[in-house]
Amino acid sequence: MTALDLCADWPVDNVSAAVIQHGSGQSAIASTHGDTTRVFRLASLAKPMTSWAVLIAAEEGIVDLDEELPESFAGQRNCTLRHLLSHAGGYPFNGRTPIAVPERTRTYSNGGIELAAALVEQTSEMTFADYLRLAVFEPLGMQDSALRGSPAHRVWSTVDDIARFLAEVRHPSLVSAATAAEAVRVQYPTLAGMVPGVGRYAQCPWGLGFEIRGDKSPHWTGARNAPGTYGHFGGAGTLMWTDPEADVSLVALTDRPFDEWDTAALHYWPQLADFVLEEFQGQP
Numbered sequence: 001m002t003a004l005d006l007c008a009d010w011p012v013d014n015v016s017a018a019v020i021q022h023g024s025g026q027s028a029i030a031s032t033h034g035d036t037t038r039v040f041r042l043a044s045l046a047k048p049m050t051s052w053a054v055l056i057a058a059e060e061g062i063v064d065l066d067e068e069l070p071e072s073f074a075g076q077r078n079c080t081l082r083h084l085l086s087h088a089g090g091y092p093f094n095g096r097t098p099i100a101v102p103e104r105t106r107t108y109s110n111g112g113i114e115l116a117a118a119l120v121e122q123t124s125e126m127t128f129a130d131y132l133r134l135a136v137f138e139p140l141g142m143q144d145s146a147l148r149g150s151p152a153h154r155v156w157s158t159v160d161d162i163a164r165f166l167a168e169v170r171h172p173s174l175v176s177a178a179t180a181a182e183a184v185r186v187q188y189p190t191l192a193g194m195v196p197g198v199g200r201y202a203q204c205p206w207g208l209g210f211e212i213r214g215d216k217s218p219h220w221t222g223a224r225n226a227p228g229t230y231g232h233f234g235g236a237g238t239l240m241w242t243d244p245e246a247d248v249s250l251v252a253l254t255d256r257p258f259d260e261w262d263t264a265a266l267h268y269w270p271q272l273a274d275f276v277l278e279e280f281q282g283q284p
Helices: 003-009 043-059 081-085 110-124 128-140 159-170 177-183 265-280
Strands: 015-023 026-033 155-157 193-195 199-201 230-234 238-243 248-254
Touching: 003 015, 003 026, 003 265, 015 159, 015 265, 026 159, 026 265, 043 081, 043 110, 043 128, 043 155, 043 159, 043 177, 043 230, 043 238, 081 110, 110 128, 128 159, 159 238, 159 248, 238 265, 248 265
Parallel strands: none
Antiparallel strands: 015 026, 015 248, 193 199, 230 238, 238 248
16 A cells, blocks of 8 residues: 555545655656646646746836835735735735735735735736746646636646655745745745634744645645745645655645545545555655
8 A cells, every 4th residue: 555545535526646856966756646737726736837927027126025016006005026925015815905914914915916926927927827828837738728718826736746846945046046935935824814714823924825734733745844845736636746855745635625524634644644655754
């Protein structure tokens, strides 16, 4: 029995999964379950992909992560792209009208991510769907991935394509190593906040588009995952993470929304994470 065999017991109609090992500048799929070419809606797994495109735009000089956004655009003063990508801008779960000033709290926000994408769209003079495709999907060979609506939660993709994306984050080719490291570094580390559907935390670490595990408990990753583990889960019943200490990633896509799992997701997902790390941590 392999770790991914646990997916067969999940309360879903369809699940596809893969374990990716990273090492010596290369990444490779080490194990799979189900049809890794099946297209699923990712929900919030879209956020790290959108953020990666924004970081590419920043390196191209199209946008600036730390330049104050116009009040007419952001709806408030002293807000930057860095705030938007790290959920520190004070925007609600949905909507673009601020409910707090920047750096007050970690307020998980679709609206903030949508604002960041809108700025790239405005400054690049192309739709964000086209920018994401040209900047991220096509260069990485993510031929079955597409944005169809909100850049915060409306990307469709496959396990194979997400494996390519996770390999890019671990061994970047589209951005500098420094930018990639910044994406998975905790931004505004003292902020409290919540992970929707999981819990509220006195310290709720987040990078630029990527959630960072930190010391959160309970959590949707496993007890074996290092605090520096980064990734995201989606309301469509999807998850991806990379443990940089183990040099291992996991992606699992399902067709059952997270809120229909009841509490089951917070049992099955950490269990799988721990079995994956037990099986693959330390392997060459």
